[in-house]
Amino acid sequence: MTSRTASSPGQTAFSAPAKAGERAFSHVTTWIFDLDNTLYPHHLNLWQQVDGRIRDYIAEFLSISPDEAFRLQKDYYRRYGTSMRGLMTEHGMKPDDFLDFVHQIDHSPLEPNPALGLALEKLPGRKLILTNGTRKHADAVMRRLDIHGHFEDVFDIIAAELEPKPSQKTYERFLKRHDVDPAHAAMFEDLARNLAVPHAFGMTTVLVVPEGTRDVFREDWELEGRDAAHVDHVTDDLSGFLRTKCWR
Structure with missing residues (x-):
């Protein structure tokens, strides 16, 4: 209780x-x-914006479908702590472009x-x-x-x-x-x-x-x-x- x-x-x-x-x-x-x-x-769903941009980045970076990108995103997040770390470890991705891209979000829901x-x-x-x-x-x-x-x-x-x-x-x-x-x-x-x-x-x-x-x-x-x-x-x-x- x-x-x-x-x-x-x-x-x-x-x-x-x-x-x-x-x-x-x-x-x-x-x-x-x-x-x-x-x-x-x-409930402001600010992180959901980042989440979506991570999926989009992975799809473009690996030339895969959004669904497959989403699956990899969550798998790497669980195993490595962040999807970025998984991409760096598994695919040799450089982090600078990734970090810049995924955080280009609309912060206006915050007051x-x-x-x-x-x-x-x-x-x-x-x-x-x-x-x-x-x-x-x-x-x-x-x-x-x-x-x-x-x-x-x-x-x-x-x-x-x-x-x-x-x-x-x-x-x-x-x-x-x-x-x-x-x-x-x-x-x-x-x-x-x-x-x-x-x-x-x-x-x-x-x-x-x-x-x-x-x-x-x-x-x-x-x-x-x-x-x-x-x-x-x-x-x-x-x-x-x-x-x-x-x-x-």
Whole structure:
């Protein structure tokens, strides 16, 4: 059975039942956020634009049908963490053109989110973004949401040396570059598998799911691990969760 915590007048936010010995936030001094489907709601379908452009790029690059391109895209995403990494490994693709093409999307569905801005502002400590996307895409998203002033830096796929989450090396590079003590950090993600390494390193982990429900209409493998021990908290309202669980 689930519980709910108040998010704002007239609304409720999903909160998973507390786990025995789950990690809290009183010790956290560094707040780390994924970007897509984490800092903005899943239902805006911004990532679906990127998804479609990845399919189109693969179809053109490999001279295959859109259906076959889609199959390869999801296979590589699952096995390599990103479709790009799969294309680099399996086909020797150079990443620059790919990254530029797939992130040429319409960011207009995003609007300023003052509630999220306030929630981020009141978090005690540093705020960082760790994304498998590009810095350019992250900057565009943050500016549309009007939250760019709250983040110290963005660690993107280029900074990760093109090795995506959930690779342990990527988290190690991130921690080293930004001098983060994982024992005093929290990680917010929309994919449970990307929280396994942060949790093993000692971070408090939060899974962000679509508003109003725990049911996410994605591939089955993307839903795996949501009730695993490496997920400390689950929420469908990031702003409300930060306000009720993380402020001090």
